[in-house]
Amino acid sequence: xxxxxxxxxxxxxxxxxxxxxxxxxxxxxxxxxxxxxxxxxxxxxxxxxxxxxxxxxxxxxxxxxxxxxxxxxxxxxxxxxxxxxxxxxxxxxxxxxxxxxxxxxxxxxxxxxxxxxxxxxxxxxxxxxxxxxxxxxxxxxxxxxxxxxxxxxxxxxxxxxxxxxxxxxxxxxxxxxxxxxxxxxxxxxxxxxxxxxxxxxxxxxxxxxxxxxxxxxxxxxxxxxxxxxxxxxxxxxxxxxxxxxxxxxxxxxxxxxxxxxxxxxxxxxxxxxxxxxxxxxxxxxxxxxxxxxxxxxxxxxxxxxxxxxxxxxxxxxxxxxxxxxxxxxxxxxxxxxxxxxxxxxxxxxxxxxxxxxxxxxxxxxxxxxxxxxxxxxxx
Amino acid sequence: xxxxxxxxxxxxxxxxxxxxxxxxxxxxxxxxxxxxxxxxxxxxxxxxxxxxxxxxxxxxxxxxxxxxxxxxxxxxxxxxxxxxxxxxxxxxxxxxxxxxxxxxxxxxxxxxxxxxxxxxxxxxxxxxxxxxxxxxxxxxxxxxxxxxxxxxxxxxxxxxxxxxxxxxxxxxxxxxxxxxxxxxxxxxxxxxxxxxxxxxxxxxxxxxxxxxxxxxxxxxxxxxxxxxxxxxxxxxxxxxxxxxxxxxxxxxxxxxxxxxxxxxxxxxxxxxxxxxxxxxxxxxxxxxxxxxxxxxxxxxxxxxxxxxxxxxxxxxxxxxxxxxxxxxxxxxxxxxxxxxxxxxxxxxxxxxxxxxxxxxxxxxxxxxxxxxxxxxxxxxxxxxxxxxxxxxxxxxxxxxxxxxxxxxxxxxxxxxxxxxxxxxxxxxxxxxxxxxxxxxxxxxxxxxxxxxxxxxxxxxxxxxxxxxxxxxxxxxxxxxxxxxxxxxxxxxxxxxxxxxxxxxxxxxxxxxxxxxxxxxxxxxxxxxxxxxxxxxxxxxxxxxxxxxxxxxxxxxxxxxxxxxxxxxxxxxxxxxxxxxxxxxxxxxxxxxxxxxxxxxxxxxxxxxxxxxx
Numbered sequence: 001x002x003x004x005x006x007x008x009x010x011x012x013x014x015x016x017x018x019x020x021x022x023x024x025x026x027x028x029x030x031x032x033x034x035x036x037x038x039x040x041x042x043x044x045x046x047x048x049x050x051x052x053x054x055x056x057x058x059x060x061x062x063x064x065x066x067x068x069x070x071x072x073x074x075x076x077x078x079x080x081x082x083x084x085x086x087x088x089x090x091x092x093x094x095x096x097x098x099x100x101x102x103x104x105x106x107x108x109x110x111x112x113x114x115x116x117x118x119x120x121x122x123x124x125x126x127x128x129x130x131x132x133x134x135x136x137x138x139x140x141x142x143x144x145x146x147x148x149x150x151x152x153x154x155x156x157x158x159x160x161x162x163x164x165x166x167x168x169x170x171x172x173x174x175x176x177x178x179x180x181x182x183x184x185x186x187x188x189x190x191x192x193x194x195x196x197x198x199x200x201x202x203x204x205x206x207x208x209x210x211x212x213x214x215x216x217x218x219x220x221x222x223x224x225x226x227x228x229x230x231x232x233x234x235x236x237x238x239x240x241x242x243x244x245x246x247x248x249x250x251x252x253x254x255x256x257x258x259x260x261x262x263x264x265x266x267x268x269x270x271x272x273x274x275x276x277x278x279x280x281x282x283x284x285x286x287x288x289x290x291x292x293x294x295x296x297x298x299x300x301x302x303x304x305x306x307x308x309x310x311x312x313x314x315x316x317x318x319x320x321x322x323x324x325x326x327x328x329x330x331x332x333x334x335x336x337x338x339x340x341x342x343x344x345x346x347x348x349x350x351x352x353x354x355x356x357x358x359x360x361x362x363x364x365x366x367x368x369x370x371x372x373x374x375x376x377x378x379x
Numbered sequence: 380x381x382x383x384x385x386x387x388x389x390x391x392x393x394x395x396x397x398x399x400x401x402x403x404x405x406x407x408x409x410x411x412x413x414x415x416x417x418x419x420x421x422x423x424x425x426x427x428x429x430x431x432x433x434x435x436x437x438x439x440x441x442x443x444x445x446x447x448x449x450x451x452x453x454x455x456x457x458x459x460x461x462x463x464x465x466x467x468x469x470x471x472x473x474x475x476x477x478x479x480x481x482x483x484x485x486x487x488x489x490x491x492x493x494x495x496x497x498x499x500x501x502x503x504x505x506x507x508x509x510x511x512x513x514x515x516x517x518x519x520x521x522x523x524x525x526x527x528x529x530x531x532x533x534x535x536x537x538x539x540x541x542x543x544x545x546x547x548x549x550x551x552x553x554x555x556x557x558x559x560x561x562x563x564x565x566x567x568x569x570x571x572x573x574x575x576x577x578x579x580x581x582x583x584x585x586x587x588x589x590x591x592x593x594x595x596x597x598x599x600x601x602x603x604x605x606x607x608x609x610x611x612x613x614x615x616x617x618x619x620x621x622x623x624x625x626x627x628x629x630x631x632x633x634x635x636x637x638x639x640x641x642x643x644x645x646x647x648x649x650x651x652x653x654x655x656x657x658x659x660x661x662x663x664x665x666x667x668x669x670x671x672x673x674x675x676x677x678x679x680x681x682x683x684x685x686x687x688x689x690x691x692x693x694x695x696x697x698x699x700x701x702x703x704x705x706x707x708x709x710x711x712x713x714x715x716x717x718x719x720x721x722x723x724x725x726x727x728x729x730x731x732x733x734x735x736x737x738x739x740x741x742x743x744x745x746x747x748x749x750x751x752x753x754x755x756x757x758x759x760x761x762x763x764x765x766x767x768x769x770x771x772x773x774x775x776x777x778x779x780x781x782x783x784x785x786x787x788x789x790x791x792x793x794x795x796x797x798x799x800x801x802x803x804x805x806x807x808x809x810x811x812x813x814x815x816x817x818x819x820x821x822x823x824x825x826x827x828x829x830x831x832x833x834x835x836x837x838x839x840x841x842x843x844x845x846x847x848x849x850x851x852x853x854x855x856x857x858x859x860x861x862x863x864x865x866x867x868x869x870x871x872x873x874x875x876x877x878x879x880x881x882x883x884x885x886x887x888x889x890x891x892x893x894x895x896x897x898x899x900x901x902x903x904x905x906x907x908x909x910x911x912x913x914x915x916x917x918x919x920x921x922x923x924x925x926x927x928x929x930x931x932x933x934x935x936x937x938x939x940x941x942x943x944x945x946x947x948x949x950x951x952x953x954x955x956x957x958x959x960x961x962x963x964x965x966x967x968x969x970x971x972x973x974x975x976x977x978x979x980x981x982x983x984x985x986x987x988x989x990x991x992x
Contacts, residue, residue, distance in 0.1 A: 144392045187403070189395035244436065247421040247429025260437040264605040285422040292411060299407055303400050312389075315396045319403065326407050330414065337417045 026075040026372040028305065034298045035071075035349070035364060039064055041291065042350035048257045049271040049278040049352075056271065056352060063354035067361035074365025079373045082366065083313050086137035089130045090157070096123035097164040104168075112168050124165045124173045125359045129366065131161060131177050132320040135184040140313035145189035154185050171218055172331075172343035180324040187306070187319035221341040238274070241266050242336045246280040253284030271352045273344060276336045291350075295329050305371040314370040321363045328360075438614060439604050442576030445595025446541060448622030450555060450585065452631045453659075453865065458551055459586070461541035465517040466578075467525065468510035471502055473534030480532060481513075487528060488521040490514050493678065500563060510536055512578055515560075515674040543579060543586075547631065548668040550638050553694040554629055554661040554863065556584015556802065557669035559676075573597050582672065584694075585625065585863055587802045592867060595622035626866040628657030636985040637662040640978040645967035647695035649846035649861075650982055653952065653961045656850070656859025656874030658799070660962070660982060661843075663695040697804040700839040701965055704921030705767040705904075705972075706950045707788070707834035709852055709890050712760050714787030715775045716886035723760050723889040726771075729753030733773035735825055742829050744769040745922065764893025765900040767920055769833050776832025781823055784831060785811040790880040791848040791858075798860035798875070799843055807844050810837035835924055845950055845963035847877070852894065853917070853952030853961040855887040856880040891917055895955055904972065905949065908980040914987050915955035918979065920972030921948030923965075947974035953983045960986045 022029045043057055043064075050056035096114060100123055104111040113120045135154050142150050158181030166174040186195070210219065224239060245261035254260065259281035262270045270278050280288050302322030309315040328348040334340035336347075346356045421429065450459035467488065474480045484490060490513060498513045505511050517525070517537065525537055543558045545551065558579040561569065565580055574580070575597060581587035598619030602610045637648035641664040650660040665687075671680050684692050693699065715721040731747035734740065745767070746754055754768045763771035776784060789795070794809025808814065810831055812823040830836030840848075843861065851858035859874035866872060894917035897903045904920040923946040947969030952958040962982060966974040 143387055145395060187396060187399050189392070189399060241436075243421060244429050244432045246418065247425050248433035250422055250426045250430065260603075261433055264437055264603065264611065266436050266605070280418065280422065285418055288418050288422070289415070292415065296407075296411060300404070303404055307397060307400055312387075312392050312396075315393070319396070319400065323403055323407075326410075330410050333414050334417070337414070337421060339414070339417050 023372050025072070026368055027072070028301070028368045028371040031298065031301045031305070031364065031368065031371070034294060034301065035361075038291075038294050038298070038349050041294065044256070045275060045279045045282070045350060046271055046352055048259065048282055049262055049275050051263065051271075052257060060352050060354075060357075063357045064361075066354070067357045070358055071361040071365035071368070074362050075368035075372070077369060079311065079314050079317075079369055082133055082317075082369065083137050083140065086130070086133040089126070090134040090161075093123060093127045093130045094161055094164065096126070097161055099123070100168065101164065112170055112173075122173075122355055124161075124168070124170060124177070125355050127161045127165070127177050128173070128180060128324070128359050129321075129363055131158060132180045132184050132317060132324070133366075135181045136313050136316040136320065139184065139188050139316065140311065144312060145191060146185070148194075151185060151190060151194060154181065157181065166213075169215055169218075170344065171214075172345045175331075175343065176324065176327060176345065179327050180320050183320035183323040184316045187316045187323075188312075218341075221343070224342070238268050238342060239338045241268065242274050242277040243338050245277040246337060249281040249284045249287075251285050253280070253282045253287055256282050258282055273332065273342075273346055273351060274336050275351050276333055276347050279350070292329075295326075295348075299326055302367055305367055309370050310373045314373050318367055318370045321367055325360065325363065437603055438601050439610075441600050441602050441610075443598035443600055443616075443619045444540070444576035445597055445619035446621040447543060447558070447579075448589075448593040448595065448868075449624045450593075451624065451626045452629045452634075453627060453657075454631065455626075456631045457546060458555055458627070458629075458631075459543060459545055462544045463539055464515065464542035465522055466512050466538045466540050467514040467517055467521075468512045468536050468538055469498075469502075470510045470534045470536060471505070475533070477502075480535065483528075483532060484513065484535065487524050488514060488517065493675070497560070497675070504566065509575075510538065515578075516542070540578070543673050545669045545673075548670045549666040550631075550634055550662075551629070552666035552669045552691075553584065553663040553696060554627075554634065554658075554801075555669070556586040556588075557582055557672045558586050559672045560674065579673065583803065584801050585627070588800050589623075589625060589864065589867075592623040593625065596620040623868040625864050626869075627863050628652060628655070628659055628865045629661065629863065630659050630986070632989075633660040633982060633985050634662060636660075637978065637982050638664065638666070640981045641966070644969065644974070645689055645695070646965050646969070646975075646978075647699060647842040648962065648964050648978060648982060649696050649842045650960055650962035650986070651846050651850045651861050653850045653853040653858070653958050655865075656861050657865055658846075658861050658863050659960060659986065661696050661801075661863065663693070663699070665689050665691040667691045694801075694803060695842060695965070695967070697799060697801060697841055697843045699965070699967075700805050700807050700841055701946050701948070701967075702836070702838055702923040703793075703834035703840040703845060704923040704946070704948055705769075705834060706845060706919045706921035706948050706963075707793075707838065707840075708764055708767060708772055709894050709919050710788055710791050710793075710848060711772050711775060711779075711784070711832060712764055712890050712893060713880075713882055713886055714779060714784060715760070716889060717787060717882055718779060718783065720778050721760060721775060723885075726757040726759040727774045729755060729758045729768060729770040731770070733770045733829065735777065735829070738826070740826065742769070742773050742826070760889060761893045761896055762902075764890070764919065765896030765903045767897075767904045772832045773829045776828050777825070779832075781828045781831055782811050782813070784828070785809055785814075790878050791851050792844055792877060793838075793840055793848060795844075797841075797843050797847045797877075800861075800863050804843065805841055807841050808837055808839040834921060842963045842965050845948070845965075846961060849950040849952055849961040849963055851877075851880045852890065852950075853958035855884070855891075856882050891955070894919055894952075898951070905951075905976040907973070908976050912980070914953055914983070916951050916953040916983065917955050917958075918949060918951035918976065920976060921950070922946070922971045923948060925968065941968055944968040944970045947972045949975035949979045951976075951979045951983065953987060 043060060046060055047057045100114055105113045105115050112122050114123055135157050138154055138157055139146050158178055162174045162178040165177060241261060245267050259278055261267045261281050262278040267274055267277055299322055302318060306315050306318030309318055325348060328345055331340055331345040332347040335342050346353055348360050349357060447461055452458055494514055498511060501511045522537055559582045560578055561580050581590040596619060598617045600616040601614040603612050603614055604610050637660045646664055648660055648662045652659055667684055731753035732741040732743045744753060753770060754766050758768045758771045788809055794807055796804050796806045815821055815823050827836050831838050847858055847861055856879050858877050860877055862874040864872055897918045898905050898909050898916040905918050925943050925945060947966045949964045949972050952961040960983060962979055964975040964979045969975060
């Protein structure tokens with residue numbers, strides 16, 4: 001115990017203090033505050049991006065309300081329970097994915113939803129949390145860094161749902177889920193030789209993946225990224241218009257509601273995946289940097305929670321959730337700015353949409369559960 | 380480092396985790412920095428580029444084509460106006476698949492191959508955001524069909540546009556000309572800015588000559604459009620300035636009289652107000668319906684016009700070059716008097732033919748084949764003009780010589796363009812030794828002087844030139860460059876004065892008396908039109924040979940194909956004492972002047988008495 005405290009010099013002061021109201025409700029105040037700021041910022045942008053549709057803002061506000069309730073609820077449950085439930089959640093999640101294969105409903109050639117009693121939801125969203133939980137559960141009992149066979153075991157846990165989601169097809173979600181599992185393995189301290197090996201294999205397999213795995217529309221997105229001018233009015237339109245929107249924002253931006261690209265329908269998907277372009281156009285680079293600062297603080301807080309976690313399970317989960325959150329940010333901002341191919345990844349907590357907000361906030365609920373985890377002795 | 384750890388070591392795991400967190404934070408910061416660099420590059424480094432692109436996206440500069448000026452006759456009768464018409468256009472930028480769209484459009488409205496061809500050519504030259512016309516003059520029905528299918532045809536627009544219309548197309552075809560769709564060559568020549576949004580340009584006649592004035596000045600509006608090309612609001616607007624309205628000297632009744640009097644024969648009538656130089660009538664027959672040209676004439680219609688043996692597209696009034704024949708004689712007469720070579724009393728013997736000294740060839744008078752003898756034993760100027768005696772003028776021409784003849788006839792405007800305000804005017808030929816040397820690289824032969832003396836041989840004039848020369852005769856020397864347009868936007872336009880024809884009053888008087896005798900004299904060559912005439916006329920008949928006739932050959936009109944019959948000419952001014960109209964009439968292959976002078980009578984009657992025919 002003494003040893004432990006000495007290793008966490010910054011945390012020692014907290015421990016000496018009586019538990020605050022926030023920690024009694026298992027809330028991490030700095031994180032909560034940052035999330036609230038982000039929520040408000042996002043809603044302000046959404047009002048403009050949706051074509052000044054107050055209805056859209058209220059709808060999104062309701063999603064946030066649900067999401068905050070989910071987050072607070074999730075934070076109340078002790079980590080031990082999550083750990084225990086993880087395999088069952090996993091089996092349930094994979095089962096739902098299989099169900100999607102057979103009974104799923106789809107749109108635009110992708111079959112992603114399950115419809116139960118008129119309520120449609122994407123089982124793949126649940127797996128964004130369940131996969132890291134499960135991998136962390138799987139590795140938490142092992143000696144870390146994990147040995148090779150456990151790495152293989154972890155990869156198997158990741159591969160099954162990822163493959164099922166890839167089949168839907170939903171490349172974006174599949175990558176996010178695979179990444180969230182991999183981050184657990186990474187945070188578990190897997191040897192660099194494996195990481196380097198994986199990168200080499202990834203590059204080596206790029207060609208076969210291109211030939212056999214990627215669908216035409218996915219290839220198209222990558223080709224379009226490389227040369228958006230080749231198809232100005234087709235696939236390249238989105239990228240050209242979003243780059244134009246971002247670039248024309250300059251440093252100061254055109255002002256709230258003043259973005260011509262977004263207000264005049266030049267920008268596709270302006271309130272969902274491409275909302276950062278609206279923000280960049282209307283609030284300029286200033287606004288973008290402000291958003292990134294908020295994101296960075298959330299990320300740092302996430303890492304901090306991981307560092308302070310009492311158990312390997314909590315640590316790995318916190319690290320993975322934080323990194324997954326970052327992947328959202330990076331992929332979304334990168335794709336809208338023409339750095340990465342267009343995959344369906346929303347700008348976390350800013351893009352309109354209920355599912356991703358609820359999932360993300362549930363993730364932050366888990367982070368808060370980690371942050372307020374009671375110290376348990378595992379050995 | 381121990382190779383085998385069998386127990387979970389919480390501290391070690393935390394340490395490893397700490398290291399991984401550091402790596403992760405560095406990775407996150409690195410990638411966020413990359414994103415920042417990207418956004419910096421877009422928003423700061425390339426700001427201007429994207430700003431421009433966004434402006435271009437949003438703001439479209441739309442041309443507002445000006446309303447073309449109207450054309451009226453002297454009484455205010457509308458001769459060329461603009462009527463609304465609907466045009467089907469395509470905005471290339473808004474169309475995903477042009478071929479598919481064109482196919483879909485062809486299923487909805489008839490689009491000919493030539494329409495399509497013109498469209499394809501134009502698409503290549505126009506900017507992607509400009510609307511390119513595909514089909515003109517949509518019917519109500521076609522518009523409705525397009526409107527219903529509008530939603531599935533993005534980038535397809537139906538624009539209302541004012542189109543030129545000629546209410547009296549055929550009557551004024553050569554006087555006014557027409558507008559037509561801008562062709563490829565014109566699109567290079569015309570001012571790109573001024574003609575943006577305008578699809579038509581004056582092709583010929585007044586429409587072309589006054590194109591700059593009629594066209595007006597293009598206006599603009601900056602409109603904000605959404606991605607679908609729909610105009611959301613007008614940001615700023617510069618109204619177009621409509622083209623100038625033109626009032627012509629032409630009189631529709633006179634024009635109609637002349638047109639009907641020509642009765643479908645090939646010919647031309649040009650009538651001028653001698654005081655102003657204003658053109659009262661300009662008719663060339665056959666005419667054609669100018670409205671056919673406004674929207675691009677069909678190949679069939681065009682071939683019919685182009686290949687017709689009557690060449691209806693040929694403006695005989697200014698392009699037709701005919702030997703003036705005997706109509707040149709009053710001018711020759713003035714030349715003789717002015718040069719002192721003849722006096723009104725001077726006479727020459729007339730056996731019906733003339734022979735150059737030292738030459739056996741006989742130059743025949745036209746009367747020889749009718750009477751077998753000359754006009755009279757001796758012929759003086761008055762008789763020579765009234766009866767159109769060739770021998771008198773052969774003799775005068777010989778003594779005057781060709782180059783002095785040139786000097787005296789040139790002030791009448793022969794051999795020069797009159798400068799009339801229309802297109803395609805030809806200059807004719809007023810021969811001289813210099814002209815022949817330059818044009819044919821040949822010396823002048825004395826016999827040619829005799830032919831020139833009676834308006835044959837090399838001498839060629841347009842009906843317009845003859846009318847202008849008649850104008851000079853009517854006013855005793857003062858004449859103007861003829862004008863079709865009398866006022867531009869209400870501002871009167873004066874016809875510029877031409878070089879005055881010098882002449883002593885008594886000489887003019889002698890010539891006038893001769894011309895008076897042509898109509899009113901007992902043996903005047905146009906005495907037939909004097910019957911029942913209510914005013915006095917000065918005139919001169921003329922017959923222009925179409926083919927040269929070999930020496931001693933007997934000329935039989937009936938034997939010559941109709942196309943080889945002589946052209947009939949007549950020039951006249953009236954009223955004799957104070958002329959208000961000077962005119963020239965030609966009837967191609969009319970056989971002789973008798974085909975022409977009845978037409979002149981009808982025109983003069985209409986003008987002076989206000990009655991047709």
